[in-house]
Amino acid sequence: MRILVVSDIHGNRAALEAVREPHDVCLCLGDVVDYGPEPAACVDWVRANAAHCVRGNHDHGVAHDVEVQGVSGFRYLTAATRPVTVRLLSPDQRRYLADLPTSAMLALGGKRFLMVHGTPRDPLDEYALATAENWAPLLAGLNVDFVLVGHTHQLYALDVNGVTVVNPGSVGLNRNNDPRATYAVIDDGRVELKSVEYPVEETVAALDRFLPRNALARQMLTETYRGNGLLARWAKTSPPSDETTPS
Numbered sequence: 001m002r003i004l005v006v007s008d009i010h011g012n013r014a015a016l017e018a019v020r021e022p023h024d025v026c027l028c029l030g031d032v033v034d035y036g037p038e039p040a041a042c043v044d045w046v047r048a049n050a051a052h053c054v055r056g057n058h059d060h061g062v063a064h065d066v067e068v069q070g071v072s073g074f075r076y077l078t079a080a081t082r083p084v085t086v087r088l089l090s091p092d093q094r095r096y097l098a099d100l101p102t103s104a105m106l107a108l109g110g111k112r113f114l115m116v117h118g119t120p121r122d123p124l125d126e127y128a129l130a131t132a133e134n135w136a137p138l139l140a141g142l143n144v145d146f147v148l149v150g151h152t153h154q155l156y157a158l159d160v161n162g163v164t165v166v167n168p169g170s171v172g173l174n175r176n177n178d179p180r181a182t183y184a185v186i187d188d189g190r191v192e193l194k195s196v197e198y199p200v201e202e203t204v205a206a207l208d209r210f211l212p213r214n215a216l217a218r219q220m221l222t223e224t225y226r227g228n229g230l231l232a233r234w235a236k237t238s239p240p241s242d243e244t245t246p247s
Contacts, residue, residue, distance in 0.1 A: 001109030003027060003186040005168045007117070007150030009046070010058070011036025011085065012172030012225075014206075015181040016045055018198035019171060023185065025108060029150035029168065030056025030117035033097065034078055035221060036172050037203065037210035039085045043093045055100035056117040056150065057124045062086060063098035080217035084210055111145040111189060118151045130156040130167065139163050146186065155182045157191040166191055179227035200225050 004021050007029035013036075028050040033039040035058075046053055061067065061078070062085055086094070102123040104115040116123040119138050128134055128149070139147060139160055147165045153176070155169030169182030180195040203225055207218050 001025065001188060003108060005029065005148055005166060005184040005186065006050075006171050007031065007168050007183075008056070008153055008170035008173060009036070009042045010034055010170070010172040011039040011042050011081075012181075012203055013038035013041040013045070014200075014202040015172045015198045016042055018181055018196050019183050020196075021183070021185055021194070026050045027106075027113075027115060027148060028053035029115060029148055030054050030100070031058045031150060032056070033062050033085050033089070034058035035081050037206035038088075040088050040090070040093060042172075043089065043096060047096060052104050052106060052115060053100055054104050054115045054117055054123070055097065055102050059097040059100060060124055062089065063094050077217055077220060080211065080214050105144070109188065112143065113146045113148060114142060114144045115148045117149065119149065120147065127152055130154055130158065132158055132160045135160045135165050139165075145189075155184070155193050155195075157184070157193060164191060168193075169195075173221075173224060174227070175224060177227050179225060200227075 002023045004023035004026045006019060008031040009016050010031055011033050026049050028046050030053065032042050032046050106113040114120060118124055119126040119128045120142060121138055128138060135158060142163065144163060147163060149165065149167050152167060153170035153173060154167055156167050158165045166184050168184035171181045171183060174180060174182060179200050180197050182195045185192040185194060204222050207221055211218050
């Protein structure tokens with residue numbers, strides 16, 4: 001069985017549509033929306049193509065009108081894009097996000113899978129470092145072969161005491177100085193970590209329509225989409241006070 005695993009799409013339709021990997025089943029680890037300019041198209045894609053999807057912290061925030069945790073720059077981007085994201089989603093699409101489970105246990109191809117956005121201990125919000133030492137206590141008591149996680153936007157696979165932890169990175173908002181979309185494939189139990197180029201400037205152009213009055217948010221997202229690595233640096237600082245009004 002060939003399983004396509006995607007996560008952290010963040011409203012980036014062009015990136016999502018570039019993931020054309022042949023597969024038998026698609027799994028989505030959440031954060032379908034926020035940040036990116038085409039959230040409705042991404043929700044529709046997940047509904048049509050993912051056999052199973054879990055709720056990410058941004059999906060939860062959009063669906064339930066709650067703030068997202070995180071450092072100041074990311075909170076700023078959430079505040080800047082959230083009102084437009086909500087406006088672009090239909091009530092039915094928001095209900096879909098609200099109804100997504102925070103975790104899912106599956107049996108596929110003779111293997112047992114746990115799907116969460118964050119960690120088994122805190123499915124929505126916890127960030128886990130990509131080390132076996134960090135993951136070992138988080139997996140205690142789990143009777144699974146694979147744990148599939150997102151949230152950190154870091155592409156990796158780890159063997160932790162016989163359990164394979166897979167993070168497919170981010171389809172729509174790669175924060176690692178790389179403009180490509182990332183994802184994972186599990187082919188008969190073998191993990192493949194993959195990246196694919198997509199028309200970045202198509203997403204950048206859509207930002208102009210999405211955030212016409214917020215130059216700072218557009219710049220932060222544009223530089224990240226282009227792989228210039230500025231989002232992580234900006235995330236540690238508060239944006240100028242004259243740019244804090246979301247559009």
